[in-house]
Amino acid sequence: TPTIEDNKTEEGEVTSVGEFSSSMTGLNSNTLYYVRTYATNTAGTVYGIEVTFSTLPDVPVAITEVASGIGFYTAMLNGTITANDASTIVTFEYGTDENYGTTVNADQSPVTGNSSEGVTCELTGLVPNTIYYYRVVAVNDGGTTYGSELTFKTLSQTPVVTTNAATNIEANTATLNGIVNANDLSTTVTFEYGTDENYGTTVNADQSPVTGILDTDVSADLTGMYPNTTYHFRIVGENDEGIMQGDDQTFTTTKYNQGIIFNELPDKETDDQDFDPGATSSFGLEIIYLSNNSDVASIVNNQIHIVGAGTSEIIATQQGNDTVNAATPVSQMLTVTKATFIEDIDALNFKIYPNPVRDILNVEVLNNKIENINQVSIINLSGKEVYNDKNVNTKKEINVKYLASGIYYIELKIGNKTKRQKFIIE
Structure with missing residues (x-):
């Protein structure tokens, strides 16, 4: 008292x-x-x-120390505090300019006692290659003390690159795609491509160079590609910290598409000669023809061979090749009428024997008014003529032992008359 x-x-x-x-x-x-x-x-x-x-206590003493443990995304803030025997709340202010903008507590807060004590705070989620401003702040009942302002810079980083799938793939063109994060350093972006993993050709991405800290979509349009060819490609990003290469990906160019031009066929008579249907491919490839009625027309040496009166659908096809897709078949209708001056074709009766046959096939015209045969032909099921003889006797022996076994047609032409029969070679 x-x-x-x-x-x-x-x-x-x-x-x-x-x-x-x-x-x-x-x-x-x-x-x-x-x-x-x-x-x-x-x-x-x-x-x-x-x-x-x-x-009241004395205001605390606050000293901002140099940051440590600086990485691409992290840093350790340091300071020294004297609490002056009063419980003192310690924080760090930091940001990318002198306005700071973010406040974090020191790991040791609150601080007490009357001696100097080191305080720290580990920062995460920082941006590479970026300058940060910071200071320590101490608050007790005596007031607030701000430490001096210091700065640190996070480490620079190589770019992050991802090769994405190619798009817009055609016979001669394609678009290469990828994603780049420049990590805040100006980054040159290219694509390497070629027919194997050695690549061999480099093109710049349309968006190169890339900057900033966000993922950026990049692409490059390729021309002059070979059709139906597999290409390897990858994205490459380069900045001051180094070069990064994306994973290898592949794409295969398409074949060319072709079309068939097949004009309407003229009407024919039974005594007309073989003729070319005249269809063409837009790539100049050979057209192969089919006939759906062999009693009216067959295909011999890729020409239409008239057999008898009636109608037949003539189909033009092209199967394509290594670089061209098969064409969509196109058909035209062939109409054949009987020539007015031809006698009944039944007058051209003939017989063949033996049937089936192994070696010698005998052909005999049954009409004794006929003196000779203008033409004898053997045609396989594909419409290909495999035997032909002209101006022969009405009795003819044909050696077929050299032909493959299967079904064939034998066709006789006498004057303007044509008739065929089916036989089998064993």
Whole structure:
């Protein structure tokens, strides 16, 4: 309990009744004090009720230290704090400019005691190749102290590249695609491509160079490719920190598409000669013909050979090759009428024997008014003529032992008359 023998203030004589105040100086910070009023006159000294108060602590000392452990995306902020015997909240402010923008607590917060203590905070999620501003901040009941401002720069990083699938693939063209993250360094982007994993050809991406910290879609259009060919390709990104190559991918160019031009066929008569149907391929490839009615027309040496009166669908086909797709077949109708001056074809009866045959096939015309045969032909099921003889006797022996076994047609032409029969070679 304080008395006038201890520390005291004197406010002079009082001549009236009322409140008074007294200022105390030279007190220690962060200290509990006991105090009471007193009054003295000639009769003696009296004391008021004792009360207490605590002085505020000194503001903390805050020193910003150099950052450590700096990586592409992380850094350790450091500082030194003297709390001056008061519980002190410690934070770090940081950001990409002097406005900071982000506040994080120090790992050691709150700090107490009266000695210097190191404080830290590990930052994550930073951007590579970026300057950051930061400072330490200490707050206690005595006030707020801001450490000095310092900076650090995150490490630069090679680009991140991803090879994506090719698109817009045609016989001679394709588009190469990929994704690049430049990691905030100007990055040159190219594509390597070729018919094997040695590539051999390099083209710039349309979007090169790429900057910034976001994933960027990139592409390059290729021309002059070979049809029906497999190509390898990959994306390549290069900045000041190095070169990164994407995974290898492949695509195969398409074949060319072709069309067939096949004009309407003229009407024919039974005594007309073989003729070329005249269909053409847009790529100049050979047309192969089919007839769906062999009693009216067959295909001999890729020409239409008229057999008898009637109609037959003539189909033009082209099967394509290594670089050209097969064409869509095109058909035209062939109409054949009987020549007005031809006698009944039944007059051209003939017989063949033996049937089936192994070696010698005998042909005999049954009409004794016919003196000779203008032409004898053997035709296979594909319409190909495999034997032909002209101006022979009405009795003819044909050696067929050299022909493959199967079904054939033998066709006789006498004057303007033509007739055929089927036989089998064993």
